[in-house]
Amino acid sequence: MRAARVLLVDQKKLLCGLDWVPVLAESAFSRAQARRLGATLVVWSGEPPAALGLARGVPGRGRCWSLADLWARLYPEGSRACILALDTQTWHVLAAHQGVALVRGDRSYPSLELALASMQAMRLACPGLEMLPAPDPAGVQALLHTLASQATPDLAMQPVRSSPVRRYGVPFGLALGAAAWLHTQAAQNTAISHATPPAVLWQEALDQALHGRFIHGAAGTRALLQTLYRQPVRLAGWDLLEVHCQPHMGGASWSCQADYRRQAQGADNRGLLEHAPGTWALEFSSLDRARAIWSVSVPARQVTPAALPRAHWVTRDWSSALQASLPAFHRLHLEPAHTLSVAAPQDAEGQPLAEPSSGLPAISMRGLQVEGPLRSGFLLTSMVESVSWHKLSLVVTTGVRPDLRTSRLTLRLEGVIYENGS
Incomplete structure (x- = not known):
């Protein structure tokens, strides 16, 4: 169960990001289910209740309200959904059907693309779902104030008690009747039961597996190469030995370090400090060695299955383009494809769901290693649209006789190419 996020609006705590499960009514059975799942606060959505919202990890005390339930109460008829930009890195989806919060209609995503x-x-599960236009920042605040105005005490979330009250007051016949009702309702084609078909659950599992995976493509590759092209080979009597760069989480920010050796007789630390770029942080490990550290921004975009090349195209055309470039590199190595691992979603009973036979993109990856003259790097920019890099280095070697495949400045790149096998 995910921890809910708290939004303080008009001195009221609105919770978003709850876990939602279909229920038949507000009952001791659903309360027991909430305790079993580790919830600390619950809310029933719908009249009569048809969905149960579960929250945990809510800081502080006082009343809390469910943002998704308040949204659902705005639309007792029809199906409505919208996307709220809660901040620069969070897009929250709200969705309801006939006044009931949908099971997947209370989730946050790190990008607008994932939210869409x-x-x-x-x-797909609710064809009549109307997508309302995404409000601008002022519209988001206005909507939050509107929802907060509905947050009356009787709609507040209720605490889950460790020792349920009236445990022995629930007749056996009621529990048996609830089981019979559950069996009957499962056979009906209701919007709530259709809110979580296996195909949708698997699609969300794939989205989760791709979360945090980025592609640098041609723009990102050019930015990385420009970082090396701009690197001084000699600066104030200090000679460059090597450069190493690696990405932070997300792939758009890279950390680089360059090692220098004092070469000229009159070179000193003061001279290097005076001539070094302002973005550098310099460390001196000895009288003859220095290390420059800096960060660089690199264009990157989220991996999107629909934008990936097909596996047969990678095998036939992309690999052929690499083969044509082989004379300009010391080494180009493309590994066999391996399928992206996706954790199987679970049903309401906690059992893994079978993967759908069709409709789910089959994402694969191939490792790619590049080694050759720095000058040959520009050849890569025309054929790396689905490549994600995770290591960049430049090594300066003396005593090398340059030719087509070798140079004093040796470029090394490591990454993966994403492909769509479906």
């Missing part, structure tokens, strides 16, 4: 993909997946 989730919305489209819900539309």
Whole structure:
């Protein structure tokens, strides 16, 4: 269970990011289910209740309200959904059907693209779902104030007690009747039961597996190469030995370090400090060695299955382009494809769901290693649209006789190419 996020609006705590499960009514059975799942606060959505919202990890005390439930109460008829930009890195999806919060209609995503993909997946389960225009920042605040104005005490979330009250007051016949009702409702084609078909759950599992995976493509590759092209080979009597760069989480920010050796007789630390770029942080490990450290921004975009090349194209055309470039590099190595691992989603009973036979993109990756003259790097920019780099280095070697495949400045790149096998 995910921890809910707290939004303080008009001195009221609105919770978003709850876990939602279909229920038949507000009952001791659903309360027991909430305790079993580790929830600390619950809310029932719908009249009569048809979905149960579960929250945990809520800091502080006082009343809390579910943002998704308040949204659902705005639309007692029809199906409505929208995307709220809660901050520069969070896009939250709200969705409801007939006044009931949808099971997948209370989730946050790190990009607008992922939020839109989730919305489209819900539309497969609920074809009548109307996607309302995404409000601007002022509109988001206005909507939050509107929802907060509905947050009356009787709609506040309820605490889950460790020792349920009236445990022995629930007749056996009621529990048996609830089981019979559950069996009957499962056979009906309701919007709530259709809110979580296996195909949608698998699509969300794939989205989760791709979360945090980025592609640098041609623009990112050019930016990385420009970092090396701008690197001084000799600066104030200090000679460059090597450069190493690696990405932070997300792939758009890289950390680089360059090692220098004092070469000229009159070179000193003061001279290097005076001539070094302002973005550098310099460390001196000895009288003859220095290390420059800096960061660089690199264009990167989220991996999107629909934008990836097909596996047969990679094998036939892309690999052929690499083969044509082989004379300009010391080494170009493309590894066999391996399938992206996706954790199987679970059903309401906690059992893994079978993967759908069709409709789910089959994403694969191939490792790619590049080694050759720095000058040959520009050849890569025309054929790396689906490549994600995770290591960049430049090594300066003396005593090398340059030719087509070798140079004093040796470029090394490591990454993966993403492909769509479906």
